[in-house]
Structures are given as C-alpha cells and as structure tokens.
Amino acid sequence: MDEWGKRIMRMILAKRPPLPYWAQILIPFIAIVVSLCLSSIPIIYAKGDLFKSYFYLFYGALGTRYNFLETCVKSSPLIFTGLAVAFAFRAKFWNIGAEGQLLAGAIVATWIGINVPEMPKFAALALIISAGFVAGGLWALIPALLKTKLKVDDVVSSLLLNYVMWHIMGALLFGPLQQPGSSWPRSPSISELAKYPMLLARSRFHLGIVMAVVAIAIIWFINEKTVLGYRIKSIGANLKAAGFGGIPTTSVIIKTAMISGGLAALAGVGEVCAIHYHLLMDVSPGYGYSGIIIAMLGRLHPLGVGLSAFFFSMIIVGAQTMSRMTGVPVYIADVIQGMSLLIMLVAQLFTEYKIKVISK
Amino acid sequence: MGSLFDQIFQMSFIIGLLSAMFRMATPIIFGTLGEIITERSGVLNLGIEGIMLISAMFGFLATLTTGSQWFGVLIAILVGVIFALMMAFLVVYLGLSQHVSGLGVTLFATGLAMFVYRHAVGSPTIPPIVQPFKPFPIPYLSDIPFFGQILFNQYALVYVSWALIPIMWIFLYKTRYGLALRVVGENPMAADTVGINVNLTRTLALVVGGALMGVGGAFLTLAHQNMFLIDVVGGRGWVCIAMVIFGNWDPIRGSLGALLFGFIDAFQLRLQSSGFAIPFHLFLVLPYVITIIALIGVARKSSAPAGLLKPYRREEKGG
Numbered sequence: 001m002d003e004w005g006k007r008i009m010r011m012i013l014a015k016r017p018p019l020p021y022w023a024q025i026l027i028p029f030i031a032i033v034v035s036l037c038l039s040s041i042p043i044i045y046a047k048g049d050l051f052k053s054y055f056y057l058f059y060g061a062l063g064t065r066y067n068f069l070e071t072c073v074k075s076s077p078l079i080f081t082g083l084a085v086a087f088a089f090r091a092k093f094w095n096i097g098a099e100g101q102l103l104a105g106a107i108v109a110t111w112i113g114i115n116v117p118e119m120p121k122f123a124a125l126a127l128i129i130s131a132g133f134v135a136g137g138l139w140a141l142i143p144a145l146l147k148t149k150l151k152v153d154d155v156v157s158s159l160l161l162n163y164v165m166w167h168i169m170g171a172l173l174f175g176p177l178q179q180p181g182s183s184w185p186r187s188p189s190i191s192e193l194a195k196y197p198m199l200l201a202r203s204r205f206h207l208g209i210v211m212a213v214v215a216i217a218i219i220w221f222i223n224e225k226t227v228l229g230y231r232i233k234s235i236g237a238n239l240k241a242a243g244f245g246g247i248p249t250t251s252v253i254i255k256t257a258m259i260s261g262g263l264a265a266l267a268g269v270g271e272v273c274a275i276h277y278h279l280l281m282d283v284s285p286g287y288g289y290s291g292i293i294i295a296m297l298g299r300l301h302p303l304g305v306g307l308s309a310f311f312f313s314m315i316i317v318g319a320q321t322m323s324r325m326t327g328v329p330v331y332i333a334d335v336i337q338g339m340s341l342l343i344m345l346v347a348q349l350f351t352e353y354k355i356k357v358i359s360k
Numbered sequence: 361m362g363s364l365f366d367q368i369f370q371m372s373f374i375i376g377l378l379s380a381m382f383r384m385a386t387p388i389i390f391g392t393l394g395e396i397i398t399e400r401s402g403v404l405n406l407g408i409e410g411i412m413l414i415s416a417m418f419g420f421l422a423t424l425t426t427g428s429q430w431f432g433v434l435i436a437i438l439v440g441v442i443f444a445l446m447m448a449f450l451v452v453y454l455g456l457s458q459h460v461s462g463l464g465v466t467l468f469a470t471g472l473a474m475f476v477y478r479h480a481v482g483s484p485t486i487p488p489i490v491q492p493f494k495p496f497p498i499p500y501l502s503d504i505p506f507f508g509q510i511l512f513n514q515y516a517l518v519y520v521s522w523a524l525i526p527i528m529w530i531f532l533y534k535t536r537y538g539l540a541l542r543v544v545g546e547n548p549m550a551a552d553t554v555g556i557n558v559n560l561t562r563t564l565a566l567v568v569g570g571a572l573m574g575v576g577g578a579f580l581t582l583a584h585q586n587m588f589l590i591d592v593v594g595g596r597g598w599v600c601i602a603m604v605i606f607g608n609w610d611p612i613r614g615s616l617g618a619l620l621f622g623f624i625d626a627f628q629l630r631l632q633s634s635g636f637a638i639p640f641h642l643f644l645v646l647p648y649v650i651t652i653i654a655l656i657g658v659a660r661k662s663s664a665p666a667g668l669l670k671p672y673r674r675e676e677k678g679g
Contacts, residue, residue, distance in 0.1 A: 013455070013673065042472070046479045094459060151659045152652070155406070155459060156602050160648045163595040167648075170641030292463055329478035331471055338468025345456045345464060 013353040027351055028297050028304065031344040032311060038343070039336045048328035060321025061314035067321075069203040073275070075306075075313035077102070077267035077284070079212035081291025082298060082305040083219050084264035088140075090223070090300050091232040091256045092239065097143060097158030098264035099288025100165035104139040105132035105265025107169055109272045110177065110279035113190030124193040125207075129269055136265020137258035139165065144257030148250040162288065170281065177279060187279040196274035208270030213306070215263060220302040222259075232256055264288060286334075293341040312337060371506075377626055378510045382518055384629075385615075385622025387412070387576040387584065389521040391600035392607065392614045393528050394440075394572030399604055400532060401565035402545040402667035406462025407447050408573050409597030410469030415439045415577035417473040420588040421480055423490045423581075432490075433517070433578045440574025441567050443469055448563040455671030466597070477588055492586040493517065515583045517575065524572070528611040541565060545665035548672040558672045573597070595648065602651045608662050617654065624650050 036054075043053045061071050081098045088095035095101075109132045116124050142161060146152035172178075173185035180188070196207040223229040231252045234242040243249045271283050294312055298304030312333075319333035391408055398405045405411075419436030423429050443465060450461040481488055493515045501512040532538040543551040544561045552558050580592050599621055607614025628643035 042475055046475075096463065146652075146656065146659075150656050152655050153605060153659075156598060156605065156655065157652055159598045160595065160602065160652055163598075163648045164645050164652075167641045167644040170644070174641060289467060292460075293467065296460060329475050331475040331478055334471025335468070335475050336471075338464060338471045341464040342450065342461070342468055345450065345461060346454060349454055349456060 012356050012358060013349075014356040015352065016354040019351050024299075024351060027347050028299065028308065028344060031297065031340055031347045034347070035336055035340040035343050038339055039332065042332060042335050043326075043328055046328045046332075048322075048326040053322050053326050053328055056322040056325045057315070057318040059318070061318035066203060067317065069200065069205045071310070071313045071317045072209050073204045073206065074317050075310045076206075076208040076212045076270050076274075077287045078290055078294055078309035078313055079306055080215065080267035080270070081264050081287045082294030082309045083215055083291075083302060084260045084262075084267075085291040086295035086298060086300040086302070086305050087219055087223075087232075087263065088256055088260040089295055090236045091253060092236045093144065093147070093253050093256055093260070094155045095140060095143065095158050095257060095260050096155055096292065097140060097161050097261070097288070098267075098291045099284060099286065100158075100162035101136035101139045101261040101264035102268040102271075102284050102288050103162075103165045103169050104135040104261075104268070106268030106272045106279055106283050107172060107177075108132050108135040108265075109194070109269040110187050110190060113194030113273060114177075114188055116191050116193050119193070121193050121197075124191075125196070125273075128194055128273060129211075129266065132265045132269035133262035136261040136263070136268070138261070140257040140261025140264070141254065144254045148253055169279070173279060173281060179278070185281050189278045190273065194273055195277060196270065198274075204275070206270070206274035208266070208274050211266065211270070212309075215266070216302045216306045219263075223302065228252065228255060264291065290337060293337050296341055297344050312340075373630070375506065375509045377623075377630060379513065380626035380629065381619060381623040382510070382514060383584065383622070384625040385618045386515075386518045386521045387579045387596055388600055388603060388618035388621050389525070389615050390572045390576030390579065391597060392603040392618050393521075393524055393611055394569035394576070395600050395604045396569075396607070396609055396611055396614055397528065397532075397541070397572075398444075398565050398569035399668055400545045400609060400665055401541050401562045402548060402665055402670065402672070403447075403451055403562050403566060404458045404462060404601075404669055405444070405447055405566060405569060405573075406459060406601070407443060407465030407469065408462075408600055409593060409595070410466030410473075411440050411443045411570055411573045412577035412580070412597045413593045414443065414469040414473040415574035416581040416592055417477050417577075417588050419574070419578035420490060420581035421477070424488055427491065429491075429493050429582050432582050433575060436574040436578035437571045438574070440570040440572070440577070442570075444566040444570025444573075445563070447570070448566045451671065452559050452562045452566070455673055458669050458671075474590060487587045487589070489586045490582065493583040515579075517579050517583060520575075525611055525615045532611065542665070545667050548667050548670070552672070552674060558674075562672075573600075576600075599647070599651055602655055605662055605664075606651075606654045606658055608658065609665065620654070621647055621651060 040050055043050060060067055062068050081102060084098045085095060109128050112128050112131055143154045143158040146157045147154040170185060173187060177187045179186055199205050199207065231247045234247055235249055235252055239249060267287055272279055276283060290312060294305055294308045297308035315336050316333045319330050322328055323330040391412060395405060395408055415436035418439045419432040422435035423432030447461065447465050450456045451458045495513050496516040498512040502508045532542065540556050541561055544556060544558050548558045577593065581588050585592065603614050603617040606617040624647045628646045631643050632640035
C-alpha cells in the first residue's frame with residue numbers, strides 16, 4: 001500500500017442491487033429539478049431576480065392558453081428529433097445527424113411545397129410528408145452505409161454530414177430556391193395546399209403535433225411488438241452476439257437509420273409547412289442536437305421522449321418570456337438543456353452504483 | 361473561368377494560398393494534437409467542439425477587456441482545462457459513457473458560451489471586435505523569396521503549433537511518461553498492475569488536451585478573425601476528431617491531415633472570392649466532404665487504442 005492510501009479515506013463506486021421500477025422512473029425528474037436549481041447560478045450571474053425569473057419561465061410556458069399551446073407547438077419538432085435519436089441509440093447506432101436529416105426534410109418539403117400542382121389537400125400533404133421522410137431517411141443512410149460497409153465511425157460521419165447539409169441548404173437558398181428579387185437567403189412561400197391545417201382556433205396548434213403523438217405510439221409499437229424492435233434491442237445490447245444469433249445486423253442497422261432519419265426529417269417538414277411557410281437558414285435552432293438530450297432524458301423510451309420533449313419545450317418557450325421580463329439572455333434555455341443531460345448521466349449512474357467510503 | 365486559371369498560376373496566388381493553408385490548419389493542428397494525447401490515454405473527448413467554442417469566447421472577452429491577446433490565450437487555456445476536468449470527472453472518475461458525456465459537455469459549453477457572450481456584450485448591431493494578433497515575421501527567414509512569405513510570415517501561434525508536433529511525437533514514443541500514457545490507453549489493467557495510476561494519467565491527458573483545444577479556439581477569435589460569432593468553430597472540433605482517426609492516432613500524420621483540411625479550406629475561400637458562378641456554399645461543403653472521404657480511405661487500416669471508450673474501475677473485478 002502506498003503512503004497516501006493509508007492516511008486518507010477512499011471513495012469508490014460499488015455496484016448496488018437494481019432499484020425498484022418507480023425509482024428508475026423518478027431519476028429523470030430528479031435530474032430536471034436539480035438542473036432547474038443549478039440554473040439559478042447563471043441567472044444570478046446575469047443579474048436576474050430569481051423569483052421573477054422562475055415565475056416567468058413557467059408563466060411563459062404554461063400561464064395562458066396561448067402560451068400553453070405554443071409549448072405544444074414547440075414540442076412537435078423536439079418529439080420528432082428526440083424519437084429519431086432514441087430509436088437509433090437503442091441499436092447503438094450513434095446518429096448525431098438529426099440536425100442534417102431535419103434540414104433534408106425541410107428542403108424537400110419546401111421544394112415540393114412551392115411547386116406542388118393542383119391536387120386534393122390531403123394528397124399534397126401526404127406527398128410532402130412522405131417525401132420529407134424519405135429524404136431524411138436517405139441522408140441517414142449515408143452514415144449507416146459508411147458504418148456497416150466501410151467501418152467509418154458513425155459519430156464523426158453523421159456529425160460532419162450536418163455541416164454538409166447546412167451548406168447545401170445555403171447553396172440552394174442563395175441559388176435555385178432563393179425567392180426571386182430577394183437578396184436574403186430565403187425561399188418563396190409554399191403553396192396553400194402544402195400548409196398543415198391548424199386544429200385549434202387562435203393558436204398555431206397544427207397537424208404536426210398530432211403526428212408527433214402518433215409517432216410516439218408507432219415507435220412504441222415497433223420497439224415492443226415487432227421483430228425489428230426486438231432485433232434493434234439485441235444489436236444494442238451486443239452487436240457481435242446478435243450477429244452470431246442469426247440477426248442480419250447490417251440490414252437492421254440500415255433500417256434503423258432510415259426510420260431515425262425519416263423521423264428527424266418530419267421535424268423539418270413541420271417547421272416549413274406549419275410555422276415559417278418558407279425555408280430560411282434559421283429553420284432549426286439546433287432541434288437535432290436537443291434531440292440527443294431529449295432521448296437521453298427520456299431513457300430512449302418513446303413515452304419518456306414525449307415527456308422530456310414537452311419539458312424542454314417549456315424551457316425554450318418560457319425562456320423567451322423570462323428574457324423579455326428580466327433581461328436574462330434567452331440562451332439560458334441552452335444552458336439548462338446541456339446541464340440536464342450531464343446531471344441525468346450522473347443520476348443514472350447512481351441507480352447502478354453507490355458511493356462506498358473505505359477507511360484504511 | 362479563364363481568369364481563375366490565370367490567377368492560379370500567378371505566384372502571388374500560390375503564395376497566398378499556401379500561406380493561408382498553414383493559417384487555416386493551425387486551430388485544427390492544436391485541436392488534433394489535443395485530441396490525440398487524450399485518446400492515446402483511452403478517452404474520447406467529444407467535448408472538443410464545445411471546449412473550442414467556449415475557449416474562443418472567453419479568450420475573446422479577455423482580450424476585449426484587457427487589450428492583450430496573450431492574456432486572451434491564457435484565459436482560453438484555463439477554460440479549456442476547466443472543461444477538460446469536467447470531462448475527467450464524468451468519464452474517468454464516474455466512468456460514464458464517453459460518447460454521451462462528450463456530447464453533453466459540448467452542448468453545455470455551447471449554451472454557456474452563447475449565454476455569457478450575450479450577457480457580456482448585449483445585443484449591439486455591430487459585434488465588438490478586438491485588435492487581433494499581428495503576423496510575426498521571423499527575422500532573415502521571412503526574407504527568403506517564396507518560402508519566407510509562406511512559412512515565416514505567420515502568427516506566433518502558428519510556429520507554436522509546428523513546434524508542438526515533434527514535441528508530442530517525442531513525448532509519446534521516446535519518453536517514459538509517453539509510454540505510460542500509451543499503456544494506459546491500450547491496457548489499463550496492465551498499467552495498473554505495474555503501478556501506473558490510470559485515472560490520474562487519463563486526467564492529465566485530458567487536461568493537456570483541453571489546454572491545446574483552448575489555444576485552438578483562441579486562435580479562431582484572436583488571429584483567424586477578430587470577433588466572436590456563434591458559428592466561429594463551425595464543426596472544426598469534429599474535423600479534429602476525424603483527423604485523429606485519419607492520422608491513425610499519430611501526431612505527425614494527424615497534423616498532415618490538418619494541413620490537408622487547411623489547404624481545402626484556403627482553396628475554397630479563394631474560389632469564393634474569384635467570382636465563380638457557383639454559390640459559395642457549395643465550396644464550403646468541400647472540407648467536410650473531403651474529411652469524410654479521407655476517413656473512408658483509412659477506415660479499414662486504422663487501429664484505435666484498445667482501451668478507448670472503456671472506463672476503468674479497479675473495484676469492479678470482485679463484483
């Protein structure tokens with residue numbers, strides 16, 4: 001034993017028996033409460049009044065009918081990107097490319113939305129939604145093929161492809177998709193046919209929100225009730241063992257990636273067809289990256305993704321009111337998001353391990 | 361079109377291009393070297409993108425308030441170290457997933473950088489600027505025709521990055537400490553058996569790596585540009601991760617990859633300003649696409665440190 005070890009107490013992590021189910025569910029909530037408390041540090045740093053800040057954070061998100069419905073509106077893209085990341089992560093396919101896949105969906109939706117010929121509205125919407133889904137799926141196919149066929153790391157390739165798609169969008173918005181006569185990078189408005197119907201009066205509560213909830217149910221069904229869901233889970237647990245067990249791992253990973261990319265793309269379709277009605281460089285304020293946080297907080301479970309997407313939507317929507325009323329920069333929402341992910345990781349660790357103090 | 365090709369064969373064009381290549385490669389070299397030393401100890405630091413951004417931001421603010429660029433670099437190093445320690449806490453001492461922790465550090469650092477910047481400068485219509493580093497021509501050498509202009513009329517930090525390449529190589533392959541670091545990265549249990557402190561080694565590697573990433577970030581706001589923009593790093597951190605793989609975890613080959621990236625980046629900038637009839641965003645794609653192609657080229661041959669991504673918990677053996 002070294003001298004140092006004799007004199008001090010050491011803390012080590014020791015495995016603990018699995019916690020009951022309710023404790024597992026509690027963990028994300030604890031992580032959220034802790035990160036909300038810790039966010040008081042940046043609020044104080046920005047000289048915001050604490051009570052007023054938290055009040056307006058929640059009031060801005062839930063305080064009025066309109067605010068509450070805005071929070072629902074914001075959760076739609078977050079649910080899609082969260083589901084996209086969670087679905088891929090279950091197979092340990094590290095799709096960090098939801099941002100680029102979202103943009104792929106937005107670009108295709110815009111292009112069809114501008115050029116859609118006269119046809120029934122539901123046909124136009126079905127066309128746009130399915131084309132957007134396919135576009136995102138194909139963009140996600142690239143890192144999946146690179147990983148399975150050429151052994152290129154999926155984290156790096158999917159991340160770099162985000163920047164590629166962003167610049168492709170820039171090229172289109174300064175080129176063929178640019179609004180005639182405009183010097184700004186924005187597209188012409190999409191046709192009325194391509195716009196998502198609004199479902200509630202005096203709000204922006206649109207079709208995409210219902211679609212997101214349906215997507216939660218579908219992904220739950222795929223995960224729990226289908227062969228694909230079972231195979232994805234096996235691959236996530238142990239890729240080699242799954243392969244030896246007769247699961248066609250390459251084709252499952254490719255399917256996973258395409259569904260994941262398609263889901264992310266639907267976030268982009270919704271932003272174009274229900275919010276902006278045209279394409280612009282700021283179409284996504286990082287929804288694809290928020291999806292990673294939402295997926296982890298939701299513990300990769302579709303229902304958990306729905307809940308955590310709603311929570312982060314509250315933070316993003318509420319932060320705007322808070323910023324207006326207290327002067328705390330609106331980026332507090334990004335700080336809280338990043339913090340929540342880190343705290344969630346630590347909290348999760350303590351479901352499996354406990355700190356043991358050994359004195360010598 | 362013809363005028364572009366005329367331009368390419370002009371001496372001033374070549375000098376400008378190659379000199380810009382070394383300049384554009386510098387933040388990538390710092391980041392790549394930082395990531396190599398980290399990964400050689402068995403830790404993947406995906407926090408690099410966020411660490412470079414927040415160091416760039418704090419370095420910029422420090423220079424904005426004091427007027428001293430070197431003080432800005434110092435602050436950037438300090439910030440890089442702090443976030444590397446955060447990474448060390450998560451993945452070395454708690455043994456959490458290196459993928460998710462790194463992304464978490466990047467997202468947290470990015471949010472914090474934007475938050476602090478906005479609070480510090482408000483929302484002025486014209487973003488504040490600093491007096492950036494001036495080029496530091498090396499006496500006599502910079503007078504050499506052609507090569508002097510390209511190699512020896514650069515910022516001081518560019519020479520520092522060049523010096524670090526052989527230093528890192530000698531450290532890794534020719535010193536006891538480098539050997540210890542590599543053993544920790546390849547086989548932490550064996551390292552532990554011969555008395556090397558695995559966790560401390562990994563923490564120190566992260567800290568040195570974080571400091572280098574910090575300098576890379578500071579270079580972007582204090583030399584490459586003179587202001588802080590949200591997308592000032594713009595994926596360069598991820599490019600560094602790619603260059604580590606491309607360079608097969610070797611400082612010299614990784615830096616050559618960084619130079620390749622710098623060349624493409626400098627070239628696309630010149631194509632943009634040459635008034636080509638193609639939207640310049642298509643040229644902006646080039647560095648990222650070529651990085652991916654480079655990865656494809658080496659993917660089957662590359663061999664990561666065997667202990668990469670694996671947390672080491674000595675106590676786990678007994679159950």
